[in-house]
Amino acid sequence: MSIFHGLSAFPITPANEHGVVDTEGVMRLTAHLSANGVDSIGLLGSTGTYAYLSRTERCRAIRAAFKTVAGKTPLIVGIGTLRTDDAQNLARDAAAEGADGLLMAPVSYTPLTQEEAYQHYKAVAEVTSLPLCIYNNPSTTHFSFSRDLLERLADLPNIAAVKMPAPAEGAVLQELAALRSSPVGKLAIGYSGDWIAAEALLAGSDGWFSVLGGFLPKLAKAMVTAAHESDARAVNQYQQVLEPMWALFREFGSLRVAYAAINLLELSSAQPPRPILPLTSQDRRRVEDALKACTAL
Amino acid sequence: MSIFHGLSAFPITPANEHGVVDTEGVMRLTAHLSANGVDSIGLLGSTGTYAYLSRTERCRAIRAAFKTVAGKTPLIVGIGTLRTDDAQNLARDAAAEGADGLLMAPVSYTPLTQEEAYQHYKAVAEVTSLPLCIYNNPSTTHFSFSRDLLERLADLPNIAAVKMPAPAEGAVLQELAALRSSPVGKLAIGYSGDWIAAEALLAGSDGWFSVLGGFLPKLAKAMVTAAHESDARAVNQYQQVLEPMWALFREFGSLRVAYAAINLLELSSAQPPRPILPLTSQDRRRVEDALKACTAL
Numbered sequence: 001m002s003i004f005h006g007l008s009a010f011p012i013t014p015a016n017e018h019g020v021v022d023t024e025g026v027m028r029l030t031a032h033l034s035a036n037g038v039d040s041i042g043l044l045g046s047t048g049t050y051a052y053l054s055r056t057e058r059c060r061a062i063r064a065a066f067k068t069v070a071g072k073t074p075l076i077v078g079i080g081t082l083r084t085d086d087a088q089n090l091a092r093d094a095a096a097e098g099a100d101g102l103l104m105a106p107v108s109y110t111p112l113t114q115e116e117a118y119q120h121y122k123a124v125a126e127v128t129s130l131p132l133c134i135y136n137n138p139s140t141t142h143f144s145f146s147r148d149l150l151e152r153l154a155d156l157p158n159i160a161a162v163k164m165p166a167p168a169e170g171a172v173l174q175e176l177a178a179l180r181s182s183p184v185g186k187l188a189i190g191y192s193g194d195w196i197a198a199e200a201l202l203a204g205s206d207g208w209f210s211v212l213g214g215f216l217p218k219l220a221k222a223m224v225t226a227a228h229e230s231d232a233r234a235v236n237q238y239q240q241v242l243e244p245m246w247a248l249f250r251e252f253g254s255l256r257v258a259y260a261a262i263n264l265l266e267l268s269s270a271q272p273p274r275p276i277l278p279l280t281s282q283d284r285r286r287v288e289d290a291l292k293a294c295t296a297l
Numbered sequence: 298m299s300i301f302h303g304l305s306a307f308p309i310t311p312a313n314e315h316g317v318v319d320t321e322g323v324m325r326l327t328a329h330l331s332a333n334g335v336d337s338i339g340l341l342g343s344t345g346t347y348a349y350l351s352r353t354e355r356c357r358a359i360r361a362a363f364k365t366v367a368g369k370t371p372l373i374v375g376i377g378t379l380r381t382d383d384a385q386n387l388a389r390d391a392a393a394e395g396a397d398g399l400l401m402a403p404v405s406y407t408p409l410t411q412e413e414a415y416q417h418y419k420a421v422a423e424v425t426s427l428p429l430c431i432y433n434n435p436s437t438t439h440f441s442f443s444r445d446l447l448e449r450l451a452d453l454p455n456i457a458a459v460k461m462p463a464p465a466e467g468a469v470l471q472e473l474a475a476l477r478s479s480p481v482g483k484l485a486i487g488y489s490g491d492w493i494a495a496e497a498l499l500a501g502s503d504g505w506f507s508v509l510g511g512f513l514p515k516l517a518k519a520m521v522t523a524a525h526e527s528d529a530r531a532v533n534q535y536q537q538v539l540e541p542m543w544a545l546f547r548e549f550g551s552l553r554v555a556y557a558a559i560n561l562l563e564l565s566s567a568q569p570p571r572p573i574l575p576l577t578s579q580d581r582r583r584v585e586d587a588l589k590a591c592t593a594l
Contacts, residue, residue: 018382051406052380083349084571085315107406109348109437110552110573120572140406142439255407274381275417276407 003074003101004133004161004188005206006039007224009213012258013048013061014270021057023064025268029214030065032267034073036217039207039224041069042103044078046140047211047258051080051107052273059093066098080105080135084123091128102128103163105135106143114149121153131160137192138165151183159187163209166193173203194254195246198239201227211254212245215261219294244290252279260287300371300398301430301458301485302503303336304521306510309555310345310358311567318354320361322565326511327362329564331370333514336504336521338366339400341375343437344508344555348377348404349570356390363395377402377432381420388425399425400460402432403440411446418450428457434489435462448480456484460506463490470500491551492543495536498524508551509542512558516591541587549576557584 011033014025033041043065044050044058062077069075077099079090094102104124106117125132134153136145153159167175179189190207191200197208201224213220226234248257260279262268264287271278308330311322330338340362341347341355359374366372374396376387384401391399401421403414422429431450433442450456464472476486487504488497494505498521510517523531545554557576559565561584568575
């Protein structure tokens with residue numbers, strides 16, 4: 001079992017309108033997740049708006065989280081950025097601030113070639129001794145990993161895991177089997193896209209990189225535990241209860257829903273970084289209903 | 298005629314491996330473009346790797362260009378970035394450093410809604426008195442402007458132009474007519490995607506936002522002049538000569554080809570920012586052949 005196994009909870013990073021991280025807020029959120037038994041915290045993931053925060057503020061967020069959860073819950077830190085040298089510096093920062101592992105997406109402006117992405121990962125893996133998870137997230141990076149690239153990356157020292165995006169419904173079992181029977185199989189293989197979590201967990205994926213886990217850690221953890229106990233009936237019950245939440249994730253993007261939910265649960269009053277707008281009050285009411293369905297459990 | 302009419306040449310921004318702009322190199326390149334009669338210089342466009350340069354370095358690049366071309370050639374400056382407050386600051390910087398106009402793409406990580414993009418442009422247009430060109434570039438931003446959004450943006454004060462991406466071959470005339478007969482028609486409408494330049498120019502587009510113009514300004518300008526004289530035969534001759542160049546643009550992305558061409562023409566020895574890799578020596582030979590075809594004219 002590596003730090004990339006089990007439930008990895010991805011919280012928002014509370015910050016003010018100028019992108020200054022609210023370190024007290026980070027401590028409160030990460031303490032809440034840790035106390036509720038998540039297996040790791042995915043700080044500065046997409047939901048943690050890493051792409052919108054400066055290097056200094058990213059350091060401040062890691063320091064605050066480390067102060068809170070060190071020795072209790074492993075800290076996985078997102079280090080994605082456009083330039084290779086900047087990503088190397090973020091990897092060094094994360095290690096210096098106490099991260100247990102790294103997560104990196106091939107953030108793109110000019111669309112990258114497969115070879116460019118390979119060299120980018122190689123250059124970053126070379127400056128760290130922390131285990132690194134490949135963050136495969138075409139919905140934000142618009143980069144598609146070929147199977148061949150994933151296999152080449154799996155051979156690099158320090159590359160320990162891959163965070164896969166949700167495939168079409170019903171396709172996880174086959175994809176996972178294909179990955180496991182290839183050189184990619186030496187990596188821990190986890191999924192994001194919370195709506196396929198039930199399917200991915202029952203298919204035996206190693207980890208769930210979860211937005212839900214960032215605001216309803218107990219529920220997300222219960223689902224993972226049920227899957228580990230091969231209790232398909234319980235997993236599917238959770239899935240049914242969560243259906244309205246997943247529908248909102250798909251409609252608005254999980255980031256906007258996460259902010260609304262965290263506001264409603266009074267875990268933080270932070271708002272997303274502009275240009276991303278908070279949900280309208282009408283849409284927030286739908287998030288409230290979805291939360292009620294979950295907490296009625 | 299606004300600064301967004303005619304040939305806008307988009308040079309690379311020479312910088313070292315750490316992203317420090319070579320201001321002498323910027324001065325040399327912009328002087329070359331100005332001396333060869335381009336109608337404007339599009340500094341810090343996608344080809345100018347704006348997305349890969351810090352705020353400080355972007356300021357240094359503008360200052361160097363302004364010093365070189367002020368009073369000779371209008372300077373359009375790219376101010377795209379993820380955060381709205383950062384884009385506002387870049388707009389202020391560009392004005393302070395002497396820009397004549399601004400160009401802004403809806404740079405995205407979390408995919409933006411139409412309303413978020415609208416508010417982003419509105420907030421930036423409000424802090425500047427410079428004319429702003431909407432940079433519609435789905436190949437890098439993955440954001441698609443709806444017609445409705447373009448119409449709303451056209452109504453904002455300071456928004457003066459739109460840089461459209463290449464539509465399917467043969468579709469420019471119809472698209473341009475549709476845009477001109479809508480509220481978008483009050484904007485100057487130019488095209489990027491150099492391979493459709495001949496078609497767009499003959500269709501009567503207002504501007505050509507040109508990568509080619511950044512390294513072969515004389516040839517690009519000759520093509521624009523021929524189009525303005527309605528000399529379709531001459532335009533199509535240029536187009537034929539440029540076909541191998543356009544094929545390379547499509548195969549490798551125009552950015553990588555521009556660096557190779559600029560190196561081969563000895564205008565600069567700068568390399569693209571990592572993770573973007575220079576073309577292999579084999580591919581550079583193909584760029585050399587395409588250049589020879591052009592310069593044989």
